[in-house]
Amino acid sequence: MAIAVDLHLTILGIITALILVSLLVHLSLRRGSALGWMAAALLCVFVELLVLRFGAHSRLGxxxxxxxxxxxxxxxxxxxxxxTGLAFTSHRVVSGTALLTALSLLLLAMPVPPTLQYVPFQLASILVFFDAALALVRKHDRDAFEHALLVLCFLVLVGVILRVPMFPALLDEPTPWGLFDAALFERVFIQCMGVLNTSLALLVVARIVARVILGYRHSSERDGLTELLNRRAFDTLIDKPTASRGAIIMCDIDRFKAINDRFGHQVGDEVIRSFACMLSLQGEHAGRIGGEEFALLLTDTTLEEAAEQAEGLRSAFDSLQHPAIGPNVQVSASFGVAAFDADTSIRAAMRSADIALYSAKQNGRNRVEIAREETVSPSLTLAAA
Structure with a gap:
């Protein structure tokens, strides 16, 4: 079966490249066990091809x-x-796979036909791979990538099942299945399986790398404590041109330093997370732009509607009771609201809202101020917080 082996060797370079990509990404990012497993699978394929090439005629091979x-x-x-976010294969399936493999090794030492010797370890392959495909079928929230992966899994399974009676031909041994043409098996079946297996490996590696990249992108855009947009991501958001109207709300937790000093940073973090949770329910464009400073971008919203939302946030946060703080210490926040339209940049509206927030701080805190004409220099900061 030199032709079949050579057909496998044509994809050896792709497999080697996939091994290197998987290992490099896995080791450099120090995460993504799926890449490690795929690298191990491809390494086994690499070794199998070498054995088929140089040692298939020996009992050890x-x-x-x-x-x-x-x-x-x-x-x-x-x-x-x-x-795809599924759990590892169950111990029962792994044990069954190991037992079938051991049965093949036992039969190899006995004077039985090659077809019978090779059936158990192929059934082991079918068992563990079918179990993974079935788990993917049962996953309810599959995306387009996972649907394509599922189709490839079942195509590979069909190929592996069809390969069972013809496997001895790979080792230049006779098969009892005279209806199968060996030349056709070499030219068509082996090529198709090579394409399917390589496509499956490419898709899995692409899926894993994409998930890792998306994870790091999410980490780069989100604040680690609150999961809101961080300052850089929020700045990118408001610098985009817009053709619609909207509003922006600037928020700041009142006297937050006193909470930290009195109750500790852990309690302070919990207060920040509580406020961030309330803010995230108001829209998807909420960001933490400083220690205790937040911003909320609202599209297709009037100034009056935004002010009502800010007042609702203020009232809800004012009613918050944290067990570690107790009822005698009030937590509150101040808000500044400004509107924008197609002729006004969101950045300019953010400056106006920041000035309104400064006014809310100056006028007693725990209140909502709506931006009017800028009578305060934009260079003013929230030092009064």
């Missing part, structure tokens, strides 16, 4: 293939599971 083939699908199943 055949024994190595009997262990490598199930290992490929075990590792690939874990990569698929972890890459």
């Amino acid at each position: 055949v024994a190595a293939i009997a262990m490598l083939v199930p290992a490929i699908y075990v590792c690939a199943a874990q990569a698929i599971r972890r890459g």
